Amino acid sequence: MKSSFPNSSQFSPTQTTLPDLLLIVKQFQPDRDKIKQEISNRFFSSSPDKNISDNTIYALSEFQLLDKPKDNTSYATLTPLGESLAEKVIKNQLPEMYNEFARHILLNLHGLELVQCIDDLAFQGTKLTKATISKELQYRGYHIPNNGTHLNGMRQWLEQANLVEHGKWQVNQEILKKLLGNLDGVEIDEYAQLTHGQRAFAMAFARMGLDEALSNKVASYAHALYGVDFPEGGLPQSTLFGLQDIGLIVCQKTTSGQGAKPYVVKSTEKLMNKYLEPIFIAIENSAGIQYRKLIRMSFDEILVGLNNESKHKKGLALEALAFYLGRLIGLDFVKWRLRSVETGGGELDVIMEGANLIFSRWQIQCKNSTQATLEDIAKEVGIAQLIRTNVIMIVTTGRIGDKARTFAERIMRETNYQVILLDKTHLQKIKKDPSEITNILQAQSELAMTLKRNQIGVI
Template sequence: MVVRKSDLPFGSEFSPSQIELAPVLELADEYGGDWRAFEKAVRETYFEGYNTSDSNKAKLANNTKLSMIAYGIIDRDANLTEFGRKLYEMRHNEEQLYVAMARHILLNLHGMNLIQCVKDIQAAGETVTLIKLRAWLDERGIHFPRGGKHPSIMRLWLEKAGILQPDSWDVNETRLQEVLGTSIKEFDILSIFTAEQRAYLKALTNIEGGTHLSNEIAKLATATYGVAFDEKNLPKQVLYPLQRAGYIKLERGTKSPGRGAKPFYVTITERFKADILGPLLEQIDTQVRSELRPLLRKSLDQILDELSAKETHIRGLALEALAFKLMHLIDLEYVGTRLRGSETGGAEVDLIFEGARLVYSRWQVQCKNTARVSLDDIAKEVGLTHFLKTNVIVIVTTGEIGTKARQYANKIMTDSNLCIVTIDGNDLAQIRSKPVAIVDVLNREARHAMTLKTLEI
């Protein structure tokens, strides 16, 4: 069995409630290069008084060393890394020391992903726990082992810098801005960017300031990150959105006789901070469907409003967010996306969810931002059930379900074990005003299916 590596840093026996950062840095400076001597010194300094066996004391000291490696402070031989040396030089200034540690966690150890996840859980009205964090982070593609306390140790270090309130997961956003020079809102903006837009920004972080030709930056992004750009639509799909967000300024090149317009000249703005943007974009790229996260924090009412946005990209994201929001209301787990809104101009999305309450079920969810769902729309979903091994199809539309589509759905439910749930614009209006109304809608659909499937015994 392959053991998945944790994305969050191991932190056992390295919490600020157990270890004083400045003294342990001094131990690393003194014994660096001899990890056994370092472990012995850590054991004698912090764990010798523990009421446990010598082997356990040695294990505790070893955990401290492994944690400091995971946090990027020392290497395998207990030598201070470049970051560790930076901390060591700050060891006599406690506030500066904790700020540097927190900044490192936020930028380089998935700290901002963790903070964003915490905000999402709180926005959903739920209590932040390790179990909840593990599930929500895992849904984002960010893993830490079952039973691990990795987020708790990170929380304690962030608390030391004043970013998290004492003994809680409440974020001091003003302090976060002071320490990092950016905010959760900024992280959300970066998250919403497309893969092409993020790759373009990352390419800009890799070059010196000044002015550059837009197509040359696109070539660099393609070579570095493997992202293909539509050169003809580069301004519309990448440059204009980044300019509106305030990261770049554009100056149109002059038009040569007999040739098309030259590429734009691109200049970064004061808002563009390469040392912050680069690591944040790397964190976002590790997430699954990162661009959905800020939308999921919005209310259902706001998401439905986004379905009327001018930008097809935003409409597509809103449609996916709608599917997530509805399925999360009934506590189903996201499995994957088969068809994304960006591929359909914001017209439809297909997602897969699963549930394991009492019995296992797999839900095939299609959301359509169109006036009518046709028979062909439902037939296409039915045709996929064998391949996807689903037993529930959910059709959600902002418009109406056509008569022939309903008749076809009834026929399929009568003749098979499939359940087809239809949620139309009127249902969405009810759910918008009262989210728990989704239970009434699903109960209605369940009773309808039971009637169709009545056994003649």
Template sequence: MSDTTRNLRLPSFNDFSPGILGKDIRRPLRIVADAQGDRDVAVKRFASEFFSGNANKRSITNVPVTLINTGLVDSGTFLLTDFGLDVVNASSPLLAAREFVKRMILDRNGILLIEAIRTLYYRREVGSRKALLKRELENLGVEGLSNATTDHTTLENWMMEAGVVVQDGQYRRPDDDVLRDLIGADSDDLSAILAMEPGPRLFLEILRRCAETAGHREYIPLKPVYSECLRRARAWFDEDQLRKNVVDPLLAAGWIEAPAAKSGKGGSARASDRLLRMPLDKILPHMFGAIPGDLRGKLTLPLPEVRNLLYDKDSKNNRGIGLELLALRMLLALALEPRGFRQRARDTSFAEVDLLAEGRDLLFSRWVVQCKNLKESSKVQLSEVAKEVGIAIHQKAHVVVVVTTTDFTSEARKYADEITRETHLQFLLVPGDIVRGYLSGGEARLLEFVMNNAAHVMAMKRGQLDGAIHWSQVGGSNVDGENVPEGDGEGADGPEDT
């Protein structure tokens, strides 16, 4: 399903079937809302309304665990989460079930249950529903389904209450019209993505990301897309057959559109409506799930407009948005995947943002990133760079990036070089002139600076390698510095260690 390993499980659904809850998922949520965080009060009402007044494991444990496991109720406060509030405030049992099922599909591996139901329908298989679904889900990599569990069948029943799955004679199938309205893709779309080879899937992921930044209807030059595919996973591609093996099949399947077919590595393409509707961030390991919704719509802003926001003297809010967009756009330009904000601009009086990012260029790397919008008379100090070292160690990161609209003090630069020479960490300190060049001239200025920085880091870290080589050459000394014979006391003709 993806090129990274994920632990695939379905939520617990013990004693949470539509039959027990009277086909209205809002009923237990209203009880939780009325209890105002008092779990004991809620449990008594669960027993009264759903289990004939019996206070047993079903009411005391199973229903609360399911509410928490599905994300409807907070485990610490036993209050409704935002998701729980969305469900309980739905105007009908049908709409509440659809809100609930949508989240299960997108965030709780319900996509795999849709695929299992679709597979059984096309095979026209009949028999024990529980056993058939269990087999298909295990084939898709879902774990933890014991022979006794009904988690998968209960979720399927809620999908039927939502109209996402319907009875078709003696079979069940996804209702693609409802599914498309609910998540933007039908069961055929989901199945095609899940079954796709990793090379074309990576191509779509990169092209979709480019569409998010360049504009959905803009044609994207394919050469840099090819280059990033080869950098990240060369073994997945035949470099001389990229158009034949990747682009042409995706065009034929309607995932991408091109103005005209071209041979070789030239040409351009854009994401089709089918690809743009697909909840790709929920299916593939993808960076967009980490980007707040209020910023995603602004990722297509031209860089000069980002610059205008960043340097808007009359609006702190605009400067904060500009700083966040600067950070995100620079990470995307470097083919990194944002993993989330540690601090957003509004949390720091619109003066700085902090992010985590990850890269998969040949090898995995984790980056801690800080962007600072300073007054022209200010520079980034040593103490501010040192703080990022502590954060990087805590986050098990490999690279520290500090971006500023001004410059760094000489002490800050010397400190970064010292840490680079003496530890596994490396620094990318991006000063204001590079920021302005990037915002005015595009990615070329930034990429050139980063490549030059990589050469600088490599030169400093060669001293570490020299030390390691020297240590290995004198590795026959003991802890006191005295030479140890090559044998182990057996003499020159004694047995060798294996």
């Protein structure tokens, strides 16, 4: 499996100084053989490996600084980003060059997830090492090869912008804020909790470049750009008020005329941050950024949040519950199938995977409701057939209905699925002792084994 982070073999500040490397490529492009030879002469003249600079060329491509077509091995040129950095080198604007490269790493190469992961581990009091950071990133759904140089290489390049302290895994929050257009960690967390539709509306409005506009016009533009469908008549509740709450827009109801009128939306300084769109895109493409607020919640906070009057806070607690249970079991996040914001905080579906002795894919549904029903399980079974799930886990803050329990046993008896059912009594046991999850799962696994034993009678 390809790494989630770019390869940095023979591409680091101590091996290949970026200003010199960029100027070599700029001078000899598009002749890849000459670029390769000059890199070898400049940085690896004492190496017996005549092809060692191929690693550097590959890393430059991984970091999106070099374009090297697969179907033309003799061709290589700087990408627009590479050209921009090279121009800053020529103008002797090295701090600006390293800042631009660091910002690119943050927003386009999962660098933001890396620095936020470091911040989260520090918050938890975990010792910051490559091993602990790699393990946490894997929990969050990222793949990092064993013994790879990927994380160390990225850290070293972020050090050049003083974003990370040299030789240490410590993030300078003020530099991070500066690189992201004066955006701090709290605001990033707020943006991560927006719906896809809210982010699309904000990006569309920012692209329009207007001080104010009618909300329906912005929604139409967002639909054209991003294919988002907004509810008829419910735009303020589904989209506008949430954006206003975090300071991205100001919305006002129009009062003149008859019938339902669209709101007037006004832009704010936060909306006009020139890095807003790439930050939103980074969030859309990231599990980790949306994940970090959830893992900071204790189980007691989660259970309290599930009873909050706010649908938004209920939804966050429900998502945190899914992650808490997943981490207890040792599962890695893969993707959301249904977010709590789409159900008013009442339900979510998430896919996780584990590789403890054997591979397993888990489909987890959490419901903040009085009862999990047969229909809930039936829906998950239908999805499981499409994505080849091994385990379906239904979690409810209420009880498991009798028909649902009977249906789950039938599914286990007749298919290869295991269905795990957790209700409020199980959650209370886990609250008292998190390790109780192993006893709960062991008991349900033994039930599944008993129910499935007759399946081998056909052989």
